Amino acid sequence: MRAQPANRISKKGLKVWRLYGWIQTIILALVAIGGGVLVYIFEWPWWIYPIEAIVLVLFAYFMVFLFPKVRWLRWRYEVRESEIELQHGLFIVKRTLIPMVRVQHVDTSQGPILRKYKLAEISISTAATVHTIPALVVEEADELRGRISVLARVAEDDV
Amino acid sequence: MSEQQQRYKLHWITAIIEVLKTVKEAILPLLALIFVNGFQGGWKGEMTGLWYVDYLSFIIFGALIIGLAIAGIVKWRRFEYWFEDDELRIESGLFVKKKRYIPFDRIQSLDYTEGIFHRPFGLVKVKVETAGSSSQKQAEGELTAITKEAAKRVEMEMAEAKRRKKATPGLDGEEAAFEGMYEQPAEEESALRRIFTMSTKDLFVLATTSGGIGVILSGVAIFLSQFADLIPFEWMYEEISAFIKFGALIVAAAIFLGFLFVWVLSVAMTFLSHYKFTVALDKEDIIITRGLLEKKRVTVPLKRIQSVVLVENPFRKLFGYVSVSLHSAGGSIGLSSKINLFPLVKKDQVETYLQEIFPDLHLEEPAKKLTPKGRPFYYRIDFLWMVPVIGALIYFFFPYGLFSLALIPVVIAYGIWQHRSASYDVVGNQLIMRFRLFSLQTAYTMKKRIQSMEMKQSYFHKRKGVATVIANVKSGMGCYHAGVHHMDVEEAEKILNWYEKGKSAE
Numbered sequence: 001m002r003a004q005p006a007n008r009i010s011k012k013g014l015k016v017w018r019l020y021g022w023i024q025t026i027i028l029a030l031v032a033i034g035g036g037v038l039v040y041i042f043e044w045p046w047w048i049y050p051i052e053a054i055v056l057v058l059f060a061y062f063m064v065f066l067f068p069k070v071r072w073l074r075w076r077y078e079v080r081e082s083e084i085e086l087q088h089g090l091f092i093v094k095r096t097l098i099p100m101v102r103v104q105h106v107d108t109s110q111g112p113i114l115r116k117y118k119l120a121e122i123s124i125s126t127a128a129t130v131h132t133i134p135a136l137v138v139e140e141a142d143e144l145r146g147r148i149s150v151l152a153r154v155a156e157d158d159v
Numbered sequence: 160m161s162e163q164q165q166r167y168k169l170h171w172i173t174a175i176i177e178v179l180k181t182v183k184e185a186i187l188p189l190l191a192l193i194f195v196n197g198f199q200g201g202w203k204g205e206m207t208g209l210w211y212v213d214y215l216s217f218i219i220f221g222a223l224i225i226g227l228a229i230a231g232i233v234k235w236r237r238f239e240y241w242f243e244d245d246e247l248r249i250e251s252g253l254f255v256k257k258k259r260y261i262p263f264d265r266i267q268s269l270d271y272t273e274g275i276f277h278r279p280f281g282l283v284k285v286k287v288e289t290a291g292s293s294s295q296k297q298a299e300g301e302l303t304a305i306t307k308e309a310a311k312r313v314e315m316e317m318a319e320a321k322r323r324k325k326a327t328p329g330l331d332g333e334e335a336a337f338e339g340m341y342e343q344p345a346e347e348e349s350a351l352r353r354i355f356t357m358s359t360k361d362l363f364v365l366a367t368t369s370g371g372i373g374v375i376l377s378g379v380a381i382f383l384s385q386f387a388d389l390i391p392f393e394w395m396y397e398e399i400s401a402f403i404k405f406g407a408l409i410v411a412a413a414i415f416l417g418f419l420f421v422w423v424l425s426v427a428m429t430f431l432s433h434y435k436f437t438v439a440l441d442k443e444d445i446i447i448t449r450g451l452l453e454k455k456r457v458t459v460p461l462k463r464i465q466s467v468v469l470v471e472n473p474f475r476k477l478f479g480y481v482s483v484s485l486h487s488a489g490g491s492i493g494l495s496s497k498i499n500l501f502p503l504v505k506k507d508q509v510e511t512y513l514q515e516i517f518p519d520l521h522l523e524e525p526a527k528k529l530t531p532k533g534r535p536f537y538y539r540i541d542f543l544w545m546v547p548v549i550g551a552l553i554y555f556f557f558p559y560g561l562f563s564l565a566l567i568p569v570v571i572a573y574g575i576w577q578h579r580s581a582s583y584d585v586v587g588n589q590l591i592m593r594f595r596l597f598s599l600q601t602a603y604t605m606k607k608r609i610q611s612m613e614m615k616q617s618y619f620h621k622r623k624g625v626a627t628v629i630a631n632v633k634s635g636m637g638c639y640h641a642g643v644h645h646m647d648v649e650e651a652e653k654i655l656n657w658y659e660k661g662k663s664a665e
Contacts, residue, residue, distance in 0.1 A: 092617045128611075
């Protein structure tokens with residue numbers, strides 16, 4: 001068995017994902033309320049209400065509690081001298097290996113929500129693929145970006 | 160270094176080619192215009208008295224043609240190219256001037272096409288292929304029609320510039336090292352060596368078994384749908400009811416004739432486009448030439464080739480034929496740049512040809528087969544869609560819906576077939592992966608050409624100890640995924656370990 005990559009992403013990432021989950025739940029709740037109003041106006045059968053409620057509660061449970069938790073527990077990364085290894089996935093665990101020689105450039109970026117939590121995501125691009133680590137503390141992301149770019153430059157290019 | 164400032168123009172035939180190109184792109188709206196307007200107006204004799212209403216379609220049509228002709232001429236008149244500062248510079252456009260500077264050392268290859276308009280004047284269309292990376296917007300240039308001497312001049316200018324670049328490596332040594340991928344040696348005397356020519360017999364086999372039939376069928380359908388309004392349906396219904404009395408045999412014959420016609424068309428098109436398909440080796444480049452009416456010449460630098468894929472179509476394999484395609488980095492089109500190296504070649508000869516072009520490539524059959532552990536995964540997932548589909552079919556069409564149960568063994572057999580075909584191997588610093596969609600594909604990839612690798616495992620995979628391995632290879636602007644699904648997890652990890660272990664094996 002290959003060892004799992006060593007580092008986890010920031011614990012705050014979990015909070016951000018939960019926040020995303022809440023936002024999605026609120027949108028769904030608005031849709032559900034709209035549906036409820038329609039049911040009331042057109043006098044559709046009453047059992048649509050409990051179904052809507054159950055769907056909403058299940059959605060909230062999955063998107064706010066279960067999925068972010070599992071995703072966070074799965075997410076691991078490791079930046080070694082000659083390669084980067086990532087592990088992530090909800091149902092399907094995906095492990096990715098990116099050799100330093102193949103790295104073309106590294107970007108960090110943050111949206112408003114990530115900025116509020118002082119987080120950033122880091123994208124590693126090769127000639128053909130882009131890989132993203134979604135939530136890192138800003139300083140860590142910057143440090144990592146610097147380290148990867150140095151390592152990628154040192155690694156001898158043999159393409 | 161601006162010693163050469165002379166500006167060149169394209170040949171005047173460019174204007175005509177441009178007009179025809181626009182007409183070809185606009186053919187469907189144009190046809191619609193003619194049919195809608197033409198048949199409503201003066202055509203059928205229902206004159207309204209106002210000449211500009213009766214002949215509206217002709218007026219629009221005429222204006223369009225004149226407009227297109229002017230646009231074509233303007234495009235030709237305003238198009239200029241010249242060489243300056245080791246760059247190919249192109250300027251075009253009337254109101255919005257577009258300037259495009261393409262550095263010579265960024266040019267990967269020049270591809271030539273000789274269409275039917277080019278041939279009488281000894282002209283050639285030159286397409287400039289650049290080595291753009293995935294992040295930057297690629298520069299691309301096309302010289303629609305220039306004389307062969309002019310094309311030679313572009314080539315010479317390019318070779319000259321590259322030689323100069325090589326002579327002064329200190330200038331941008333770091334960039335050159337980083338861009339080592341794109342660097343090309345200066346061209347000296349070209350030593351063209353012919354590797355492969357498709358014989359007329361092979362060409363015939365290729366044409367008759369080509370998969371382009373479906374494309375043409377749909378094309379014919381679209382074409383016919385344009386004429387749907389013209390077909391007098393009432394008359395036809397009577398005819399058809401009489402027709403049916405002749406019996407199913409004649410109907411079948413008519414359908415068959417229709418298919419035959421489409422098929423002959425497809426054969427003819429493949430024949431024309433692949434006529435004299437020749438692969439030659441020019442030191443660092445593969446040069447592919449083909450075509451009867453439209454001659455094409457494509458250059459593929461060996462350095463840019465990422466992966467060699469052997470494709471075995473089950474039907475063609477019956478006759479002992481396989482085909483080989485290449486994945487090359489860069490190129491002018493955004494789609495994956497899959498290049499047909501050998502569209503059709505005898506299986507027992509393919510190794511000789513490939514070895515001549517790629518002497519370092521190990522062309523063994525991948526020896527490692529999958530274990531039975533992974534077999535159920537090849538068809539189990541299909542039950543997710545099969546159960547509801549079959550259930551619905553049985554429910555709604557009760558007695559006959561039961562026939563859909565026959566789908567299950569077919570899907571399972573297909574899955575088992577895929578499982579049996581899949582194999583993989585690691586030879587030195589080269590990965591061989593074989594997998595089947597319908598055709599069997601064997602991807603030969605050097606370790607250094609694999610951009611990243613993935614191992615995927617679902618919960619069920621983990622329980623059975625299997626995993627999927629995917630190798631990501633650059634292809635054009637995009638990515639080609641070669642992968643073996645549902646293999647033993649220990650073996651999958653072995654491949655990852657091989658990939659990880661630096662460059663020690665080189």
